[in-house]
Amino acid sequence: MRSHFNYLRPECLTECLDILAQYGSETTILAGGTDVMISLRSNVKKPGIILDISRLPETRLVEPSGETVRVGSTLTYSELIDHPVIRHEFPALRRAMGCVGSLQIRNVGTLGGNIANSSPAADSFPPMMLRDAEIIIQKKGSLRIQKLEKLIVGAYSNTLEPDELITGIILKKAETGSRESYQRIGRRKSLSIARINAGILGRLNDSGAIQDVRISIGSVAPAPMRITDVERNLIGLRPELKTIREAGQMIAQRIIELVGVRQSTEYKQPAIAGLAQKCLEDVFLDSNSN
Ligand SMILES: Cc1cc2nc3c(=O)[nH]c(=O)nc-3n(C[C@H](O)[C@H](O)[C@H](O)COP(=O)(O)OP(=O)(O)OC[C@H]3O[C@@H](n4cnc5c(N)ncnc54)[C@H](O)[C@@H]3O)c2cc1C
Numbered sequence: 001m002r003s004h005f006n007y008l009r010p011e012c013l014t015e016c017l018d019i020l021a022q023y024g025s026e027t028t029i030l031a032g033g034t035d036v037m038i039s040l041r042s043n044v045k046k047p048g049i050i051l052d053i054s055r056l057p058e059t060r061l062v063e064p065s066g067e068t069v070r071v072g073s074t075l076t077y078s079e080l081i082d083h084p085v086i087r088h089e090f091p092a093l094r095r096a097m098g099c100v101g102s103l104q105i106r107n108v109g110t111l112g113g114n115i116a117n118s119s120p121a122a123d124s125f126p127p128m129m130l131r132d133a134e135i136i137i138q139k140k141g142s143l144r145i146q147k148l149e150k151l152i153v154g155a156y157s158n159t160l161e162p163d164e165l166i167t168g169i170i171l172k173k174a175e176t177g178s179r180e181s182y183q184r185i186g187r188r189k190s191l192s193i194a195r196i197n198a199g200i201l202g203r204l205n206d207s208g209a210i211q212d213v214r215i216s217i218g219s220v221a222p223a224p225m226r227i228t229d230v231e232r233n234l235i236g237l238r239p240e241l242k243t244i245r246e247a248g249q250m251i252a253q254r255i256i257e258l259v260g261v262r263q264s265t266e267y268k269q270p271a272i273a274g275l276a277q278k279c280l281e282d283v284f285l286d287s288n289s290n
Pocket of ligand 1: 032033036053073099101105108109122123164193
């Protein structure tokens with residue numbers, strides 16, 4: 001690890017953005033450090049300044065406002081999992097955050113870090129996609145808001161500039177009567193990243209037909225995505241087991257069309273179908289979930 005860098009820990013957002021404005025290109029932002037420490041140890045990053053953002057009060061709030069909730073970027077997974085607003089409003093995101101790494105990782109890792117790291121396998125992405133996640137990005141003197149799927153432009157690649165900081169995430173509350181599910185397949189039960197992950201949100205109308213459904217599958221493509229054509233096909237149908245099985249297969253087929261046939265397709269196609277089917281069953285058939 002490079003031993004000569006300056007360590008700075010600003011106490012407020014203004015101070016932090018001032019440092020980024022002046023030294024952004026030679027600075028590595030450190031939130032929980034779960035990803036940063038690996039790249040520092042392996043010399044992938046050799047910054048002149050480590051900017052510890054874990055103490056910024058402006059990025060440590062959960063603020064409901066009308067139809068949305070603004071989630072601070074530097075709250076840890078454990079803090080968010082325990083937060084009553086997250087528990088009440090975002091069950092799939094809460095479950096996804098509970099899947100991240102181990103308790104030690106969740107005690108320091110942050111949602112802002114997960115987004116900025118931009119791994120295709122990020123557990124938080126499918127459930128955030130269900131809630132039209134918009135990312136609040138600030139730099140000295142300006143603020144921009146970008147949809148998660150626009151911010152991430154490829155595997156480990158995003159539109160963040162060296163002087164920019166993710167300060168929060170805006171998530172939409174679900175319509176009354178909605179239910180959602182998050183499922184993942186990893187290599188092992190714990191401490192493994194997701195090989196495939198899925199978030200589905202849905203709502204039935206008064207006559208028991210599907211009124212709204214949102215489907216997001218992760219880890220299968222460089223950037224997070226919704227499977228909107230399958231969503232449209234499901235509207236108005238009754239969620240019987242046969243329909244759900246077929247929907248699972250359609251989702252898998254659509255993903256293979258989008259990402260192309262690969263060596264892993266033989267394994268992944270049925271795995272995606274099964275995972276999507278499990279989520280759809282949770283949402284539309286299992287009265288005990290959520
Ligand atoms: C053992 C292990 C297991 C893991 N398991 C999982 C898993 O199961 N699922 C999963 O999704 N992830 C997993 N991860 C990855 C990691 O824990 C997450 O990506 C975590 O959310 C990163 O957050 P952090 O606060 O630690 O970020 P850091 O490591 O501090 O930062 C990550 C990157 O984001 C930048 N950054 C951080 N915060 C901001 C910000 N607010 N604005 C702009 N840039 C910022 C940093 O400069 C760095 O480039 C695992 C990691 C480890 C080491």
